[in-house]
Amino acid sequence: MARVKKKERQELLMQTVKEKPFLTDEELAKALEVSVQTIRLDRLELGIPELRGRIRRMAETAQNKVKSIASGEVVGELIDLELGRSGISLLRVTEDMVFARSQIAKGYYMFSQANSLALALIDSPLAVTGVANVKYKVPVHVGEKLIAKAEIVRVRGNKYFVWVKTRNDTQEVFRAKFILVSLGES
Amino acid sequence: MARVKKKERQELLMQTVKEKPFLTDEELAKALEVSVQTIRLDRLELGIPELRGRIRRMAETAQNKVKSIASGEVVGELIDLELGRSGISLLRVTEDMVFARSQIAKGYYMFSQANSLALALIDSPLAVTGVANVKYKVPVHVGEKLIAKAEIVRVRGNKYFVWVKTRNDTQEVFRAKFILVSLGES
Known part of the structure; x- marks a missing residue:
């Protein structure tokens, strides 16, 4: 048995x-x-492999696929990427990302993680952000691992509608909707 | 004459x-x-004084007023601040702020400038971002001086509605609406 x-x-x-x-x-x-x-x-x-090894292996595969920006320009670690469809990135919240007074993470780190991940999904040599609507749901603190999942929900001409949801270990902390514009010829 | x-x-x-x-x-x-x-x-x-001196003088005055975050945490240079009402900051776009491929400024620098300026307006010991709606109107490049002007347009309880408009020398390049939440007791 x-x-x-x-x-x-x-x-x-x-x-x-x-x-x-x-x-x-x-x-x-x-x-x-x-x-x-x-x-x-x-x-x-x-x-x-152990966690670190798994992340490294996923990251290498994912980073090779990015087209619209340089893969090093993704804020956080790009963990998974299906070009033109979806992607995942991981951001560890460190001391330098929080406001000194409140010890709460500066909101633009979550924005940067989501925004750069959204851009990385676009299957075009060049893309820029047009519009962003974001919502901060829970304050984020040092030591948290933020997993952002992005998905292209609609494409209209050269406009891409991308939704991003970011969770820490226990709950959703942030969500964003972007309209990105592809400027390059595909 | x-x-x-x-x-x-x-x-x-x-x-x-x-x-x-x-x-x-x-x-x-x-x-x-x-x-x-x-x-x-x-x-x-x-x-x-010459331009640099004028900016320095304005910045010193403005930075002493910030309450909700540390004044050094404002992205760009805080030039003017009327606590609880309005503020102005200046961000010079440098090489490290643009995407290598497109030479277009990464959108989250404009977001960070606007977001941190908006927070700086709040007359409370602690404030966080709840919601942000932003629009990128024109791509921004190295060398541009971005002037962000922020204004509290409405206060409802501990919620502050702040609008930010960012211009380069010739036109509006970005605008943002934030709902910020004051967490500290005033």
Whole structure:
């Protein structure tokens, strides 16, 4: 029976890592109700890199696809990119991103993350921002990992309507709607 | 007659500098249809500092008034501030602010300038951004001086509605509407 349980557990691990690639070993252990050591051994057997390695691997693949801006110009780490459709980026909130007085992250970091991710989705050699409507839902603090997910929801001529939703570990903290304009010939 | 003309010219100069404090001597000379040397001599006689000095003097006065964030956290140079009412900031677009490929300024610099200026207007020890609606009207390039003017147009409870309009030398390039929320007790 132990063998079956292990197989099931490893399948569940693979599934979980696929759906939530940004969980640490500790968080995976909690989700699967096993020890951290079990997660590490399972990862080793299955050839799943640790979190940092997973992010690096995803980032390399994603960054090679960006066309409309230079990939280094994406604020945060570009983790996933389906050009012309959707993308994901990760931004760690550090000391230098918060207001000294309130210790709350400056709003334009979330804006920059979302805006540059939205631009990265555009399958054109050149794109600029036309309009942005954004909403800050919860104050963000040092140490939080912000995952922004962007999606092109509509294309009209050279105008791209892109929605971005940004979450920390527990909830949505920010959302944005952009109208981007492609200036280059495709 | 020369005396009268000089007096009129100097009054016009004082008026012009008051209305448009960001004009260089060259631009003032053109506006008043006199030589650059005449402008310099008139400035000297009238005790009007040169452009850089004017900006520095305005900035010192303005920066001492900021309450809701640290004055150094305003993106660009805070030039004028009437706490609880309006403010002006100046941002010079430098090489590091543009996208490498397009040489167009990254949209979040205009956003940051406007957003931090809007926050600076709030007469409260702590304020955060709730909503932002922004429009990019013209691409901005290296070397441009961006003057952002912000105004609190409405206050409802602890919510502040702030409009910001940003111009380069010739036209409006960006505008933003913010809803900011004061979190501190006034």
